[in-house]
Amino acid sequence: xxxxxxxxxxxxxxxxxxxxxxxxxxxxxxxxxxxxxxxxxxxxxxxxxxxxxxxxxxxxxxxxxxxxxxxxxxxxxxxxxxxxxxxxxxxxxxxxxxxxxxxxxxxxxxxxxxxxxxxxxxxxxxxxxxxxxxxxxxxxxxxxxxxxxxxxxxxxxxxxxxxxxxxxxxxxxxxxxxxxxxxxxxxxxxxxxxxxxxxxxxxxxxxxxxxxxxxxxxxxxxxxxxxxxxxxxxxxxxxxxxxxxxxxxxxxxxxxxxxxxxxxxxxxxxxxxxxxxxxxxxxxxxxxxxxxxxxxxxxxxxxxxxxxxxxxxxxxxxxxxxxxxxxxxxxxxxxxxxxxxxxxxxxxxxxxxxxxxxxxxxxxxxxxxxxxxxxxxxxxxxxx
Amino acid sequence: xxxxxxxxxxxxxxxxxxxxxxxxxxxxxxxxxxxxxxxxxxxxxxxxxxxxxxxxxxxxxxxxxxxxxxxxxxxxxxxxxxxxxxxxxxxxxxxxxxxxxxxxxxxxxxxxxxxxxxxxxxxxxxxxxxxxxxxxxxxxxxxxxxxxxxxxxxxxxxxxxxxxxxxxxxxxxxxxxxxxxxxxxxxxxxxxxxxxxxxxxxxxxxxxxxxxxxxxxxxxxxxxxxxxxxxxxxxxxxxxxxxxxxxxxxxxxxxxxxxxxxxxxxxxxxxxxxxxxxxxxxxxxxxxxxxxxxxxxxxxxxxxxxxxxxxxxxxxxxxxxxxxxxxxxxxxxxxxxxxxxxxxxxxxxxxxxxxxxxxxxxxxxxxxxxxxxxxxxxxxxxxx
Numbered sequence: 082x083x084x085x086x087x088x089x090x091x092x093x094x095x096x097x098x099x100x101x102x103x104x105x106x107x108x109x110x111x112x113x114x115x116x117x118x119x120x121x122x123x124x125x126x127x128x129x130x131x132x133x134x135x136x137x138x139x140x141x142x143x144x145x146x147x148x149x150x151x152x153x154x155x156x157x158x159x160x161x162x163x164x165x166x167x168x169x170x171x172x173x174x175x176x177x178x179x180x181x182x183x184x185x186x187x188x189x190x191x192x193x194x195x196x197x198x199x200x201x202x203x204x205x206x207x208x209x210x211x212x213x214x215x216x217x218x219x220x221x222x223x224x225x226x227x228x229x230x231x232x233x234x235x236x237x238x239x240x241x242x243x244x245x246x247x248x249x250x251x252x253x254x255x256x257x258x259x260x261x262x263x264x265x266x267x268x269x270x271x272x273x274x275x276x277x278x279x280x281x282x283x284x285x286x287x288x289x290x291x292x293x294x295x296x297x298x299x300x301x302x303x304x305x306x307x308x309x310x311x312x313x314x315x316x317x318x319x320x321x322x323x324x325x326x327x328x329x330x331x332x333x334x335x336x337x338x339x340x341x342x343x344x345x346x347x348x349x350x351x352x353x354x355x356x357x358x359x360x361x362x363x364x365x366x367x368x369x370x371x372x373x374x375x376x377x378x379x380x381x382x383x384x385x386x387x388x389x390x391x392x393x394x395x396x397x398x399x400x401x402x403x404x405x406x407x408x409x410x411x412x413x414x415x416x417x418x419x420x421x422x423x424x425x426x427x428x429x430x431x432x433x434x435x436x437x438x439x440x441x442x443x444x445x446x447x448x449x450x451x452x453x454x455x456x457x458x459x460x461x462x463x464x465x
Numbered sequence: 466x467x468x469x470x471x472x473x474x475x476x477x478x479x480x481x482x483x484x485x486x487x488x489x490x491x492x493x494x495x496x497x498x499x500x501x502x503x504x505x506x507x508x509x510x511x512x513x514x515x516x517x518x519x520x521x522x523x524x525x526x527x528x529x530x531x532x533x534x535x536x537x538x539x540x541x542x543x544x545x546x547x548x549x550x551x552x553x554x555x556x557x558x559x560x561x562x563x564x565x566x567x568x569x570x571x572x573x574x575x576x577x578x579x580x581x582x583x584x585x586x587x588x589x590x591x592x593x594x595x596x597x598x599x600x601x602x603x604x605x606x607x608x609x610x611x612x613x614x615x616x617x618x619x620x621x622x623x624x625x626x627x628x629x630x631x632x633x634x635x636x637x638x639x640x641x642x643x644x645x646x647x648x649x650x651x652x653x654x655x656x657x658x659x660x661x662x663x664x665x666x667x668x669x670x671x672x673x674x675x676x677x678x679x680x681x682x683x684x685x686x687x688x689x690x691x692x693x694x695x696x697x698x699x700x701x702x703x704x705x706x707x708x709x710x711x712x713x714x715x716x717x718x719x720x721x722x723x724x725x726x727x728x729x730x731x732x733x734x735x736x737x738x739x740x741x742x743x744x745x746x747x748x749x750x751x752x753x754x755x756x757x758x759x760x761x762x763x764x765x766x767x768x769x770x771x772x773x774x775x776x777x778x779x780x781x782x783x784x785x786x787x788x789x790x791x792x793x794x795x796x797x798x799x800x801x802x803x804x805x806x807x808x809x810x811x812x813x814x815x816x817x818x819x820x821x822x823x824x825x826x827x828x829x830x831x832x833x834x835x836x837x838x839x840x841x842x843x844x845x846x847x848x849x
Contacts, residue, residue, distance in 0.1 A: 121793070121794075121797045121799055122790070122793065123794060123799045123801045125799065125800060125801075126800040126801065126804075127801070128801065128804065128805075130781075146797075150793065150796060150797055151768065151789070151792075151793045151796070155768060155769055155789060155793075158769050158771075159769065159771055159787060159789050159790070160771075165787070165789070165790055165793075166790065167785045167786060167790075384535065384539060385539050385542050385543065387542075387543055387544075397514075401551045402551060403543060403549070405535070405539060405543050405549070406506070406543070406549050406550065406551075408535075409505070409506065409534065409535040409539070409549075410505075410507060412534060412535070413505045413530075413534055415505055415507045415509065416509060416510040416800055416803065416804070417507045417509075417510065417511070417512065419800065420510075420512065420800070420804075421512075
């Protein structure tokens with residue numbers, strides 16, 4: 082929402098796919114790109130230096146978790162999120178909507194906001210459009226998000242419509258609260274992204290996009306309510322609708338999507354930014370992304386496999402360690418295993434996005450993505 | 466045991482304390498120094514690159530654990546321990562004696578060796594002097610250890626004597642097995658250290674030293690059976706006895722000692738090498754070593770403490786992160802907290818040993834160590 086500090090330029094397109102640069106107060110972000118999730122002000126198991134090495138450009142942190150622990154006031158006192166977690170690149174914080182609405186039995190929604198109980202100590206809490214802006218002002222991320230009403234992927238038209246309309250009304254409150262913060266000089270170098278809801282209903286998505294655009298000309302637009310249980314074909318269809326409805330000269334951020342194939346399919350449909358816990362969660366569970374599909378590193382066949390996780394990968398895990406060693410670390414419950422696999426997986430996603438960007442710039446995105454997806458889907462990762 | 470590959474030179478002394486250089490096939494080791502413990506071929510939570518950054522020179526791995534998992538044959542097939550775990554500096558493997566004799570109810574000792582049950586699957590195993598040499602040949606560490614009979618710190622004279630004598634007989638068998646390995650061309654660039662036992666009984670220690678020296682002129686000598694429950698005053702007294710009995714021109718390795726104050730006290734009594742899980746175990750439990758004593762990072766007073774763990778420390782944890790952040794990581798069960806604290810603690814010990822070495826070289830070791838110990842013992846770490 083600040084013309085001065087945030088801009089988006091598009092260097093090339095390939096159909097709906099775009100190669101762009103999103104400029105922030107903490108540096109430029111070449112798009113498309115993947116943002117790792119630092120839920121509790123740390124991308125699980127990884128040091129910020131390792132994220133840099135993995136060419137991570139921008140990361141995400143969770144307002145819900147940081148509000149509960151350590152609390153936004155502590156982070157503000159410590160100089161804000163960038164300094165607290167020693168990440169000097171761009172950061173995006175979500176609004177907590179997704180987490181709160183995931184606490185199915187613990188919440189009550191009203192027009193004013195959502196009451197919930199902390200998953201840590203059961204204490205009663207309340208998020209309003211205004212309070213999530215205040216919390217995110219204290220955290221100090223570059224991009225902050227509106228409070229939205231998230232519903233499951235298969236939600237019917239009536240309920241999805243109600244949630245989408247409420248999200249638009251909450252957006253108006255968030256914009257007003259954000260503007261008041263700007264006037265008071267607090268967190269001036271932040272921008273607010275709206276979140277487009279509407280489930281798997283094309284007409285709802287069109288109406289929501291129109292309503293959001295009527296509120297303000299935002300620096301970027303988030304697409305919420307996907308990858309929450311709906312069919313992949315539904316997600317792709319909605320992305321195609323959304324591509325037509327959102328302004329083409331602003332970055333689009335698809336929330337919560339982070340498997341390699343989904344990233345490529347979504348880039349082909351005009352998405353620029355992604356976040357997901359998938360690479361780190363899969364890493365901690367012993368699953369590596371590879372060009373030939375997922376690889377379970379616990380498999381017995383890897384016991385004496387001297388090859389890297391992925392022979393096409395130049396991450397610091399693959400250039401140094403064997404599958405045999407990583408399997409041993411997982412078999413022995415060693416933390417280094419979680420680290421090496423998490424690092425590989427986040428590197429893998431940033432590398433795919435860089436490769437996609439190059440393909441868009443060089444005019445062969447369609448061929449590259451077709452070949453990449455074919456290899457990923459058709460060949461199980463060799464294991465011995 | 467190989468004149469060609471291992472040597473020890475002493476650059477300066479200060480009383481019993483020595484500043485030396487122990488040369489190995491994987492590079493020189495400036496002494497005194499501390500070796501981090503990579504029990505299962507990984508120093509818990511840390512990447513070998515971080516150990517280098519912490520100026521770690523040499524590390525230790527455990528034969529017992531690696532024999533059980535993944536098995537020495539896998540490691541041999543993967544090119545040996547250095548390559549398997551990507552540590553290109555010197556490595557020492559223990560013989561498994563300490564671990565096996567810690568399995569109080571699970572073992573049977575005979576003249577031929579010790580039968581025990583795996584702590585992992587209960588399977589029946591047998592370690593003999595010959596078998597631990599064969600295992601360590603397959604692992605390929607620079608320095609390997611004899612099988613010894615370890616007894617608790619308060620063991621009386623008769624039992625301690627029996628164990629010490631058995632350790633000397635096992636040493637003879639280990640030397641013979643080691644020599645056969647050399648003749649066959651396997652693992653030629655390794656050396657074997659004997660382990661001096663004898664509990665807290667000076668006369669036993671003297672006899673054991675004499676017996677060991679009669680077996681062979683070794684490249685270095687380990688001091689076992691200390692820091693196993695005896696009083697600190699007993700440990701220091703035994704180190705003074707041992708200093709007189711072991712050859713002065715060979716490195717002495719005090720096994721299992723790793724608290725800052727013990728390192729300094731032992732250096733003052735002629736010890737050159739140390740290993741211990743203390744820095745990493747304490748780190749994972751939330752305890753930081755500082756110049757002012759131990760600091761429990763979970764303390765509530767640290768919630769908004771912007772200072773580093775130790776203001777005198779230049780490790781990559783202290784130069785970047787606040788106590789408040791590290792406390793948050795521990796409160797939130799985040800792996801990065803374990804990493805940052807483990808890294809700080811191992812760095813702290815290598816830094817103390819470098820500082821001690823400089824003091825020996827510069828002739829002020831007595832004053833430096835007195836001042837260091839005074840500060841460490843007299844002031845609780847400030848917490849707010």
